[in-house]
Amino acid sequence: MLAKLARYFATPGQLRQSGVLGMNQRNLRCIGSYNPRKLFPLVDDKLQTKLLAEDYQLAIPRLLAVIRSQMDVKRFERFLPSGQGFAIKPAKGSGGKGILIILETRGDYYRKASGQWVSRQKVERHLSNLISGLYSLGGNPDVAIIETLIENAPEFNDFTYKGVPDIRIIVYRGYPVMAMMRLSTQASDGKANLHQGAIGVGIDLASGHAVQAVQHDRPVKEHPDTGKNLNELKISDWRSMLLLASRCYDMTGLGYLGADLVLDARQGALLLELNARPGLAIQLANTAGLNPRLEALDQWTRRIKGPEQPSEDRVAAAQQLFARDTPEISVCVDQPHHVE
Numbered sequence: 034m035l036a037k038l039a040r041y042f043a044t045p046g047q048l049r050q051s052g053v054l055g056m057n058q059r060n061l062r063c064i065g066s067y068n069p070r071k072l073f074p075l076v077d078d079k080l081q082t083k084l085l086a087e088d089y090q091l092a093i094p095r096l097l098a099v100i101r102s103q104m105d106v107k108r109f110e111r112f113l114p115s116g117q118g119f120a121i122k123p124a125k126g127s128g129g130k131g132i133l134i135i136l137e138t139r140g141d142y143y144r145k146a147s148g149q150w151v152s153r154q155k156v157e158r159h160l161s162n163l164i165s166g167l168y169s170l171g172g173n174p175d176v177a178i179i180e181t182l183i184e185n186a187p188e189f190n191d192f193t194y195k196g197v198p199d200i201r202i203i204v205y206r207g208y209p210v211m212a213m214m215r216l217s218t219q220a221s222d223g224k225a226n227l228h229q230g231a232i233g234v235g236i237d238l239a240s241g242h243a244v245q246a247v248q249h250d251r252p253v254k255e256h257p258d259t260g261k262n263l264n265e266l267k268i269s270d271w272r273s274m275l276l277l278a279s280r281c282y283d284m285t286g287l288g289y290l291g292a293d294l295v296l297d298a299r300q301g302a303l304l305l306e307l308n309a310r311p312g313l314a315i316q317l318a319n320t321a322g323l324n325p326r327l328e329a330l331d332q333w334t335r336r337i338k339g340p341e342q343p344s345e346d347r348v349a350a351a352q353q354l355f356a357r358d359t360p361e362i363s364v365c366v367d368q369p370h371h372v373e
Contacts, residue, residue: 051322052321052322052323052324052325053313053316053322053323053324054313054316054322054323054324054327055313056313058324059289059313059323060310062327063205063288063289063327064289064309064310066288066289067205067206067287067288067289068287068288068289068290068309069286072285072286072287072309073309075285075287075307076285076287076290076306076307076308076309077125077170077309078124078125079122079123079124079125079126079178079306080099080124080176080178081124082304082306082307083096083178085284085285086284086304089280089283089284091277091280091281091284091304092277092300092301092302092303092304093303093304093305094120094180094181094182094183094297094303094305095180095181096178096179096180097112097113097114097119097179097180097181098112098113098178098179099124099176099177099178099179100160100163100164100176100177100179101164101176102164103161103164106157106160106161106164107157109156109157109160109179110138110153112179113138113179115138116137116138116139117137117138117182118134118135118136118137118138118144118182119135119179119180119181119182120132120133120134120135120179120180120181120182120183121133121134121135121156121159121160121163121177121178121179122177122178122179122180123163123168123169123175123176123177123178124169124175124176124177124178125169125170125173125175126163126168126169126170126175127170128226128228129224129225129226129228129229130168131159131163131167131168131169132224133145133156133159134146134182134196134223134224135156135182136182141153143156145222145223146195146196146217146222146223146224147195147219147222147223148195148223160177163175163177164176164177183197183295183297183303184197184297184298184299185197185198185298186269186296186297186298187298188267188268188269189216189266189296191256191259191261192216192256192259192261192263192266193216193217193218193225193256193259194216194217194218194219194221194223194256194258194259195217195219195223196217196221196223196224196225197217197225197295198214198215198216198217198225198295199214199215199225199293199294199295199305200212200213200214200215200236200268200274200293200294200295200296201213201214201215201291201292201293201311201315202274202275202278202291202292202294203289203290203291203311203315203323204278204279204281204282204289204290204291204292205288205289205326205327205330206282206288206289206330206334207279207282207283207288207341207342207344207347208279208330208333208347208348208350208351209238209275209278209279209347209348209351210238210323210326210327210330210351210355211235211238211315211316211319211321211323211326211355212235212236212238212274212275212315212319213233213234213235213236213314213315213318213319214233214234214236214243214266214268215227215231215232215233215234216231216232216233216234216256216263217231218230218231218232218248218256218257218258219257219258220257227314230248230249231248232246232247232248232253232256232257232263233246233247233248233314233315233317233318234246234263234266234318235315235318235319235320235321236268236271236319237356237357238275238351238352238355238356239352239353239355239356239357240267240271240356240357241267241268241269241271241274242266242267242357243263243264243265243266243267244318244319244320244357245318245319245320246263246264246318247314247317247318250314250317268296269296270296270301270302272348273301273302274294274296274302275348275351275352276302276344276345276348277292277294277302277303277304278292278294279344279347279348279351280344281304281307282344283344285307287307287309289309289311290307290308290309290311291307291308291311291312292304292307292308293305293306293307293308326354326355329354329355330351330354333350333354
């Protein structure tokens with residue numbers, strides 16, 4: 034991670050001085066200290082996460098079906114609303130692998146988020162491969178989750194290409210510490226996946242405004258497919274997003290997690306999934322290191338007396354501490370230093 038950041042922004046020494054959190058430090062300081070391994074199945078299995086979120090009355094996309102066997106694969110359409118779209122996800126997948134978004138059905142043909150039409154046979158093959166473990170962690174047998182589609186909020190229509198953007202919020206000890214919106218592109222096949230070419234936009238915790246945007250780890254100013262100025266992006270229902278992310282700490286007991294959310298046009302903020310080992314590219318999108326924020330929260334929590342703060346107070350504290358108009362060390366430098 035440090036090498037990737039250094040390639041475009043600064044030398045490794047400058048990055049450490051600027052407070053960039055590296056992979057080893059994340060594993061030891063955050064995951065090892067605050068994420069008991071016995072709790073990992075709550076987030077590694079998306080089906081468990083959905084069922085747990087229902088118990089905690091957290092807003093999530095409606096579950097249409099769970100495909101567990103080849104017999105279920107052959108009759109998967111029986112579980113779906115006629116003619117409507119749906120999303121297929123592996124319960125134990127990672128990195129966006131195995132997710133298939135269908136916007137429309139016509140007979141035995143299905144239109145993907147990219148606009149491409151695929152046959153029923155291809156959808157069945159995808160489901161069959163999924164439950165066989167092709168996309169799961171460790172290649173173990175899996176189950177397919179079929180959910181209702183998210184209806185993109187109109188405010189994001191020009192910021193994304195044939196897909197719904199999602200928001201990754203890092204939560205530390207119950208406090209939101211950093212956020213990023215991921216925008217789909219033609220290169221990412223309409224998926225909000227950074228590894229496949231989606232855009233990461235850093236978001237100011239206080240206001241919900243865009244801070245900076247990157248694609249393939251390089252700064253960008255406009256969406257490559259729509260031409261929209263990414264600096265104009267603002268999330269209107271931002272506080273609801275932060276509250277939902279903060280409550281995921283209460284639900285799981287994980288002290289360091291990544292909450293992936295969406296803003297639905299009709300239902301508002303919804304929880305998609307959780308990650309007990311969230312990646313670190315979010316620092317690139319925000320041009321800021323995570324370490325100063327983690328240290329600030331450690332100091333903040335030491336001053337709190339009595340019972341643990343509720344999610345509303347944790348969100349208010351985070352917005353006050355990490356507003357972008359307050360001084361903060363940036364990892365971006367004027368002249369890139371290329372490191373071999």
